[in-house]
Amino acid sequence: xxxxxxxxxxxxxxxxxxxxxxxxxxxxxxxxxxxxxxxxxxxxxxxxxxxxxxxxxxxxxxxxxxxxxxxxxxxxxxxxxxxxxxxxxxxxxxxxxxxxxxxxxxxxxxxxxxxxxxxxxxxxxxxxxxxxxxxxxxxxxxxxxxxxxxxxxxxxxxxxxxxxxxxxxxxxxxxxxxxxxxxxxxxxxxxxxxxxxxxxxxxxxxxxxxxxxxxxxxxxxxxxxxxxxxxxxxxxxxxxxxxxxxxxxxxxxxxxxxxxxxxxxxxxxxxxxxxxxxxxxxxxxxx
Amino acid sequence: xxxxxxxxxxxxxxxxxxxxxxxxxxxxxxxxxxxxxxxxxxxxxxxxxxxxxxxxxxxxxxxxxxxxxxxxxxxxxxxxxxxxxxxxxxxxxxxxxxxxxxxxxxxxxxxxxxxxxxxxxxxxxxxxxxxxxxxxxxxxxxxxxxxxxxxxxxxxxxxxxxxxxxxxxxxxxxxxxxxxxxxxxxxxxxxxxxxxxxxxxxxxxxxxxxxxxxxxxxxxxxxxxxxxxxxxxxxxxxxxxxxxxxxxxxxxxxxxxxxxxxxxxxxxxxxxxxxxxxxxxxxxxxx
Numbered sequence: 001x002x003x004x005x006x007x008x009x010x011x012x013x014x015x016x017x018x019x020x021x022x023x024x025x026x027x028x029x030x031x032x033x034x035x036x037x038x039x040x041x042x043x044x045x046x047x048x049x050x051x052x053x054x055x056x057x058x059x060x061x062x063x064x065x066x067x068x069x070x071x072x073x074x075x076x077x078x079x080x081x082x083x084x085x086x087x088x089x090x091x092x093x094x095x096x097x098x099x100x101x102x103x104x105x106x107x108x109x110x111x112x113x114x115x116x117x118x119x120x121x122x123x124x125x126x127x128x129x130x131x132x133x134x135x136x137x138x139x140x141x142x143x144x145x146x147x148x149x150x151x152x153x154x155x156x157x158x159x160x161x162x163x164x165x166x167x168x169x170x171x172x173x174x175x176x177x178x179x180x181x182x183x184x185x186x187x188x189x190x191x192x193x194x195x196x197x198x199x200x201x202x203x204x205x206x207x208x209x210x211x212x213x214x215x216x217x218x219x220x221x222x223x224x225x226x227x228x229x230x231x232x233x234x235x236x237x238x239x240x241x242x243x244x245x246x247x248x249x250x251x252x253x254x255x256x257x258x259x260x261x262x263x264x265x266x267x268x269x270x271x272x273x274x275x276x277x278x279x280x281x282x283x284x285x286x287x
Numbered sequence: 288x289x290x291x292x293x294x295x296x297x298x299x300x301x302x303x304x305x306x307x308x309x310x311x312x313x314x315x316x317x318x319x320x321x322x323x324x325x326x327x328x329x330x331x332x333x334x335x336x337x338x339x340x341x342x343x344x345x346x347x348x349x350x351x352x353x354x355x356x357x358x359x360x361x362x363x364x365x366x367x368x369x370x371x372x373x374x375x376x377x378x379x380x381x382x383x384x385x386x387x388x389x390x391x392x393x394x395x396x397x398x399x400x401x402x403x404x405x406x407x408x409x410x411x412x413x414x415x416x417x418x419x420x421x422x423x424x425x426x427x428x429x430x431x432x433x434x435x436x437x438x439x440x441x442x443x444x445x446x447x448x449x450x451x452x453x454x455x456x457x458x459x460x461x462x463x464x465x466x467x468x469x470x471x472x473x474x475x476x477x478x479x480x481x482x483x484x485x486x487x488x489x490x491x492x493x494x495x496x497x498x499x500x501x502x503x504x505x506x507x508x509x510x511x512x513x514x515x516x517x518x519x520x521x522x523x524x525x526x527x528x529x530x531x532x533x534x535x536x537x538x539x540x541x542x543x544x545x546x547x548x549x550x551x552x553x554x555x556x557x558x559x560x561x562x563x564x565x566x567x568x569x570x571x572x573x574x
Binding site (some may be wrong): 125126144145147173175185186188189190192193194195196197198199200201202203204205206209210211212213214216217218219220221222223224225226228229231232233235236239242243245246247248249250251252253254255256257260261263265268269271272273274275276278279280281282283284 | 412413431432434460462472473475476477479480481482483484485486487488489490491492493496497498499500501503504505506507508509510511512513515516518519520522523526529530532533534535536537538539540541542543544547548550552555556558559560561562563565566567568569570571
């Protein structure tokens, strides 16, 4: 298949990310259909000109004509969906996803998938502290990272097409990682940060603290407002990598705690200078 | 004394906070002098119309005529300065400060201070991840908290004047706390967050992670760029409260880790729902 403005694109699941794909692709001149479970979300998408067709039914003809299918579902629902409806796919169609963990999803889906259909996994790393199509935004991918995580089962053609999709969506940076590399990276950069935010929010429940809150506490806890269903699935599916990152963070924090407790100013300042230097590498690129 | 546009205000230390005070007071029509150690900072302040007079010398006449003196120095330097130069204060003048820890500074200063001069402590809770007068901003206090931390040595008149200063500076909210209440609050809301950010930045030094960094990691580590001299002093001066907050955070994070490790989705989701509910109390007031 080719990705051009005549390509029949189907999005399964019209939440904040599926909706963002629909809106960005439509804005770029592509035609997008969607299947999602809630009629209101389809109404919203029509009203905001995000889709050319939407349905809550698993319509066999719609699926049969799709050349590129994007799954924007919770991980467990995604796998169930493939098992239940993959007989409806047309031969040669390409499947991709938006799942935030890879190893535990990618190999499973590729294992159960028909041989005449290819699944090329991808992870759009775009903020999503709010869920629902009404928070989707065609411009949310600008400046963000898009990561394709192929396995040895994937063709160069599919990888190329998946990259092209990332370009059309407007991602600033497109990378290729193995599912395992992806999961280690995401355990640290995304999942650990969410665990920290949740625990920071929960560890002191004194009354009245909100009155004195400044920007730094707000920044560290913004993501403590969390979609519990999605994130608990993501954590579970990347459990080993995540637990290892938590342990390594706690070890580091304990070292710092002991320096404070011992009144070791030199040691504290060394840690702070190291973090200051390393943080400068993580600034958002300006452009 | 009264705080009006004829009040002779002297700021000691023209860093990002001292500079912010100078700029905000000048903008509000007050006359501000300053003493600071670096001639370049005075030049900058003149060029940006932040002060009406500035000097690097401890000029006895300037200090003698001051009715309100704001100390915007590192905590240890503040105490040394009082010891060395308090004989220059005029009788009845009011002293305040901007120090981010209170118990270990306030009682010490009030103990050594002359009886005919009053020290009313305050903490302007404004962001300061960058240091230096060139980052000072007269509007940085808008929307921020100003906390007055009187002891039983303070007069109602001084507390009232200190509140008035907070109003003139433009703070959104002015509160009164005891030094001990302030220090417990700051250990959690500000110091713990900085310890977390520094440790998160230091705990994984794998190469290339910056390429995949999203907004949540950047938010959690923004304050990992830290003035090591100032913060190590602040941590040390609030050691017991801070270590207790770190321990309580680590205990909470460990509980969460164990739920992940055990695959306890129900438990994870309960923690996440609790953090989501509590976070909503900490939103920035819109106005």
